[in-house]
Every structure is written in C-alpha cells, then in structure tokens.
Amino acid sequence: MGSNGAADDQAHPPSSSPLITLTHPTPAELPKISALSHPNWGGALTLQDYLDREDYMTTVPLSKNGGITHWLLTLASSPESDRPILASCESIKKRAFYTTPSGEVREGIAHGVASVFTDPQYRGKGYASRMMSDVGEKVRTWQLGGEDRPVVFSVLYSDIGKGFYSKHGWAPFQSSHVAWTPAEFSGERAAGVKTIGYHELAELCAVDERLLKERLAKMAKADGGKKRHVALAPELDQLLWHLMREDFMTKHIFGKTPEVRGAVYGEKGRRVWAVWTRGFYGGLRTTEGNTLHVLRVVVEDEDDTPEEELVEGFKAIVEIARAEAKEWNSEDIQMWNPTKVVKKLVEKIGVEYEFVERDKKSIASLRWYGEEAADEIDWVANEKYAWC
Ligand SMILES: CC(C)(COP(=O)(O)OP(=O)(O)OC[C@H]1O[C@@H](n2cnc3c(N)ncnc32)[C@H](O)[C@@H]1OP(=O)(O)O)[C@@H](O)C(=O)NCCC(=O)NCCS
Structure with a gap:
C-alpha cells in the first residue's frame, strides 16, 4: 500500500x-x-x-x-x-x-x-x-x-x-448438454418436418406451458408432494428475449437475421419440436465461442406417440439444426439437460454426439427462497431458454 x-x-x-x-x-x-x-x-x-x-x-x-x-x-x-x-x-x-x-x-x-x-x-x-x-x-x-x-x-x-x-x-x-457438430444436409427432408419462424412460436409456447404444468402436477403426485418441482415458464416472451438478442447479433455480424428458429415434426397433439438461438462470441473471426443453442425441446405426447415416429421427427429436426449451425459459422450445437425421453431419441437417431457434463461454464444454479434445502428442489425443464 x-x-x-x-x-x-x-x-x-x-x-x-x-x-x-x-x-x-x-x-x-x-x-x-x-x-x-x-x-x-x-x-x-x-x-x-x-x-x-x-x-x-x-x-x-x-x-x-x-x-x-x-x-x-x-x-x-x-x-x-x-x-x-x-x-x-x-x-x-x-x-x-x-x-x-x-x-x-x-x-x-x-x-x-x-x-x-x-x-x-x-x-x-x-x-x-x-x-x-x-x-x-x-x-x-x-x-x-x-x-x-x-x-x-x-x-x-x-x-x-x-x-x-x-x-x-x-x-x-444439473449442467450437462448433448453436442452435435454442424453439417450441411444434402439429403431429402423427412415429410412432416417444418421449420419454425417467429409467427409459429406463440401457439407452441402456449402448448408447452400447459404440458409443463401437467408434468409438474404428475411429478408432485408421484412423490407425494415430497419435493418442490420447479420450472421457469417457457413462455413466448422468454423465447423472444433470446431471439431478439440473436437478431441484434446476427444483424451486426452478418448483416442479416435468420429465419429458421427451430423445427417441428408431426401432427398436432403428437408433435416433437425444438426452438433454438445462435450465440456468438467469436463472430466471423472464428467459429470458437459461436454455438447454436437449443433453447427448448418438447415432445407433445410422450406416452402415446410411437417411438419410430419420434425418432424420425427428432432426426429431421437435428439435421436442420446442424445445417443452420453450419450456415451461421457455429462451432457446435448444444442441447442442455435433455429429459430421459429426449436422451433416448438422441441415442437412436444415428447422428454422432458428445455428452458433456460441465463443471466450470454455464453452471445452472438456483437459490430457493422457501424452507427446503437444495436437494429437495427438482429443477424441471432446466434448459437453455431459462438462461440470461
Ligand atoms: C468473478 C468476479 C465477478 C469476482 O469478483 P471479485 O470482486 O474479485 O470477487 P470477490 O473478491 O468477492 O471473490 C473472489 C472469489 O471469486 C473467485 N473467482 C474469481 N474469478 C474466478 C474464476 N475465474 N474462477 C473461479 N473462481 C473465481 C475467487 O477465487 C474468490 O474466491 P474466494 O471467495 O474463495 O476467495 C470477477 O473476477 C469478474 O468480474 N470476472 C470477469 C467476469 C466474470 O467472469 N463474471 C462472472 C460471470 S458468472
């Protein structure tokens, strides 16, 4: 001194x-x-x-x-x-x-x-x-x-x-993710898969929120109210926060904004979809630090949709995500903390992936304001959409 x-x-x-x-x-x-x-x-x-x-x-x-x-x-x-x-x-x-x-x-x-x-x-x-x-x-x-x-x-x-x-x-x-590499897609797109733009999000978010609440109720019933099952609302505004941030970044880095914000497969009531956003720390200089983040994955009817159908749909969605990541100079695609059902789809689609347990970066952390200790809290839908 x-x-x-x-x-x-x-x-x-x-x-x-x-x-x-x-x-x-x-x-x-x-x-x-x-x-x-x-x-x-x-x-x-x-x-x-x-x-x-x-x-x-x-x-x-x-x-x-x-x-x-x-x-x-x-x-x-x-x-x-x-x-x-x-x-x-x-x-x-x-x-x-x-x-x-x-x-x-x-x-x-x-x-x-x-x-x-x-x-x-x-x-x-x-x-x-x-x-x-x-x-x-x-x-x-x-x-x-x-x-x-x-x-x-x-x-x-x-x-x-x-x-x-x-x-x-x-x-x-839990702070894990599935990572895929970017790749161009030259094959034929599965019938029944559609890309998601801004205007499709409102309906998807409303369905997602309803299903999530039902899932939370089921979980509470299954454990007799022992744990507090908690989730952030996967609502439209939450997704728009990410997409508008992405728009700003892409406009300044690439001079344009993307149209494809995710992809959905299947008939209403038994759809599977993913919404994503591109994050950039490397810009055009390098792909390092540029990631296409899957914000949210939803399987509309986990119980009654035949597995082959979900596998076909999820594969098509991942192919679109990989092509988008390639087009937008990204190093990888990350999908945070998949559910058991989604993890099974990851294994079955035949696309090489890495499963990463993070111990330093993006550690999802939660402070509960009730009486319960952290191990009595079950953070459901602990996916990238909740990040800020
Ligand atoms: C992380 C940061 C906010 C800490 O600020 P600070 O005022 O120096 O923090 P404090 O003096 O209160 O505490 C420092 C503690 O943070 C820890 N810390 C700081 N940087 C760290 C790092 N990169 N990795 C792990 N621990 C780190 C120190 O080891 C120290 O731990 P201790 O309390 O056991 O001694 C500051 O280093 C910073 O702004 N870093 C760059 C931005 C950043 O990484 N922010 C955090 C984003 S999650």
Missing part, C-alpha cells in the same frame, strides 16, 4: 463496510458498466455495438418496462455523478411454477441474475461476494406480484465453476 493508504481505504473500503451500498446505476453509469465487461463478453461486437446491444436488451420482451433491474455496488456517500463502480449485475423478472406439499402447481416469480462483474482494478477485495449476498436477499421481495405470487427462487449461470455462487446460496444443479 502506498503513502495515501488511508485515503484509499476510504475510497475502497473493505467489502463488509457499512460505507458500501447496493443501489441502481443511473442512465449515465450504465454504458460505463457495459464498457468494463466488453473485453469479457463482447468479443463478437465492436465496443459501440456492444453498448448498443446492452441498451437494446432493456427494450425487448421480458426485460422491457422494468423487467430488468440493474444493480450497482458503490459507496453510499459518493454523489451519483462521481462514484466508484465496485461491482455490478442485473436481474430479470420471470414467471415461474412450483409445486406445493399438497401437490398443487402454483405460479410465482423467479429472478434471473446475470452479468456479475467487478472492475479488474477492484477484484479480490470481496466486492462481488458482498454484492451477491446483498442482491440474493434483495430479490427475495423484489417486484412482488401480490401475495399469491411470491418470489420463489432465483437462478444464475456461473462461468466460474460451482464454488463461488454456492457459497452465496445458489446451489449448482
């Missing part, structure tokens, strides 16, 4: 100090916060495009109209116009479902916490830790939807392993 140690302690006090507070950044501070993280997360965009994207992402479904909250850890006594950005993050309010001990499926609120960041000059001083413990408590009662819609949990996706966030209450959950 130099000769101005006392002044430095005042400007950057220990993380436990009451001089430090959790608040919200001003509009003038937001681009400063984004600029700090550009080297980490903005590789596929210029700094200006990255700043514009972060701004744009406050105007899309889910985050618009106050759905997103920006959080800032700073000094309580400093003026807003000149205060240090000790650490920052954001939370997005989402609809969630959970089962009660009596087996009912209820709706509540979950917050998705993201973009946890400390300026390199302030790292290792406990500021992110302080922010996470403050934010974790704060969102417990944040944006309540009335007494019948409590905040039931919050989620985040750790890129720094399982230790840091679990210390602050977010337990790591």
Whole structure:
C-alpha cells in the first residue's frame, strides 16, 4: 500500500463496510458498466455495438418496462455523478411454477441474475461476494406480484465453476448438454418436418406451458408432494428475449437475421419440436465461442406417440439444426439437460454426439427462497431458454 493508504481505504473500503451500498446505476453509469465487461463478453461486437446491444436488451420482451433491474455496488456517500463502480449485475423478472406439499402447481416469480462483474482494478477485495449476498436477499421481495405470487427462487449461470455462487446460496444443479457438430444436409427432408419462424412460436409456447404444468402436477403426485418441482415458464416472451438478442447479433455480424428458429415434426397433439438461438462470441473471426443453442425441446405426447415416429421427427429436426449451425459459422450445437425421453431419441437417431457434463461454464444454479434445502428442489425443464 502506498503513502495515501488511508485515503484509499476510504475510497475502497473493505467489502463488509457499512460505507458500501447496493443501489441502481443511473442512465449515465450504465454504458460505463457495459464498457468494463466488453473485453469479457463482447468479443463478437465492436465496443459501440456492444453498448448498443446492452441498451437494446432493456427494450425487448421480458426485460422491457422494468423487467430488468440493474444493480450497482458503490459507496453510499459518493454523489451519483462521481462514484466508484465496485461491482455490478442485473436481474430479470420471470414467471415461474412450483409445486406445493399438497401437490398443487402454483405460479410465482423467479429472478434471473446475470452479468456479475467487478472492475479488474477492484477484484479480490470481496466486492462481488458482498454484492451477491446483498442482491440474493434483495430479490427475495423484489417486484412482488401480490401475495399469491411470491418470489420463489432465483437462478444464475456461473462461468466460474460451482464454488463461488454456492457459497452465496445458489446451489449448482444439473449442467450437462448433448453436442452435435454442424453439417450441411444434402439429403431429402423427412415429410412432416417444418421449420419454425417467429409467427409459429406463440401457439407452441402456449402448448408447452400447459404440458409443463401437467408434468409438474404428475411429478408432485408421484412423490407425494415430497419435493418442490420447479420450472421457469417457457413462455413466448422468454423465447423472444433470446431471439431478439440473436437478431441484434446476427444483424451486426452478418448483416442479416435468420429465419429458421427451430423445427417441428408431426401432427398436432403428437408433435416433437425444438426452438433454438445462435450465440456468438467469436463472430466471423472464428467459429470458437459461436454455438447454436437449443433453447427448448418438447415432445407433445410422450406416452402415446410411437417411438419410430419420434425418432424420425427428432432426426429431421437435428439435421436442420446442424445445417443452420453450419450456415451461421457455429462451432457446435448444444442441447442442455435433455429429459430421459429426449436422451433416448438422441441415442437412436444415428447422428454422432458428445455428452458433456460441465463443471466450470454455464453452471445452472438456483437459490430457493422457501424452507427446503437444495436437494429437495427438482429443477424441471432446466434448459437453455431459462438462461440470461
Ligand atoms: C468473478 C468476479 C465477478 C469476482 O469478483 P471479485 O470482486 O474479485 O470477487 P470477490 O473478491 O468477492 O471473490 C473472489 C472469489 O471469486 C473467485 N473467482 C474469481 N474469478 C474466478 C474464476 N475465474 N474462477 C473461479 N473462481 C473465481 C475467487 O477465487 C474468490 O474466491 P474466494 O471467495 O474463495 O476467495 C470477477 O473476477 C469478474 O468480474 N470476472 C470477469 C467476469 C466474470 O467472469 N463474471 C462472472 C460471470 S458468472
């Protein structure tokens, strides 16, 4: 420490100090916060495009109209116009479902916490830790939807392993994926498979939500209400958040936006479908960091659709995803935490795949605000759509 140690302690006090507070950044501070993280997360965009994207992402479904909250850890006594950005993050309010001990499926609120960041000059001083413990408590009662819609949990996706966030209450959950390589498709498309565009999503999401709630009720019944089965709503706004982010990225990287957002196979009532989004960290420079993420897979009638039909449909969907990934300069296709039924389809379609258990990146983590311990929580539909 130099000769101005006392002044430095005042400007950057220990993380436990009451001089430090959790608040919200001003509009003038937001681009400063984004600029700090550009080297980490903005590789596929210029700094200006990255700043514009972060701004744009406050105007899309889910985050618009106050759905997103920006959080800032700073000094309580400093003026807003000149205060240090000790650490920052954001939370997005989402609809969630959970089962009660009596087996009912209820709706509540979950917050998705993201973009946890400390300026390199302030790292290792406990500021992110302080922010996470403050934010974790704060969102417990944040944006309540009335007494019948409590905040039931919050989620985040750790890129720094399982230790840091679990210390602050977010337990790591299943974080695996199936990976396929991109490949052009020259064969004939199976009859009965159709690509999905924006306009098909509303109906698919409504069906998905209904089926998911039925599944949660079944699970609660099967275990006699022992576990809390929880899920984030796979609703239209949740998917649009991803697709509009994708539109911004592809427009700035490729000068165009994609039309194919997924694929669906089969007759209504016995369909199988997948919705996906393209994520870019490498841009055009390299495929590294560019992934076509399957956001959600739905098998409409798992019990009564003949397996051969599901296999044929799923194969056709994967072929389209692989061709899209090839066209959009992606390194791979990832499908997170498939259900037993979907995993069986993966094995049967005859397309080579890798099964990856992640231990460092994108660790799905959940903090439950009820009495139950993490091992009494069953995170259902723990798929990429819930990511932010
Ligand atoms: C991760 C980050 C937010 C930590 O901020 P910080 O203010 O230095 O954090 P703290 O001082 O409160 O705590 C540091 C802890 O984080 C751990 N940590 C930091 N970077 C890590 C990494 N890349 N992998 C694993 N652990 C890491 C440290 O080992 C330390 O652990 P300890 O509490 O057991 O000593 C900061 O390094 C950062 O902004 N990194 C770049 C962006 C990023 O990766 N954000 C997280 C996205 S999930």
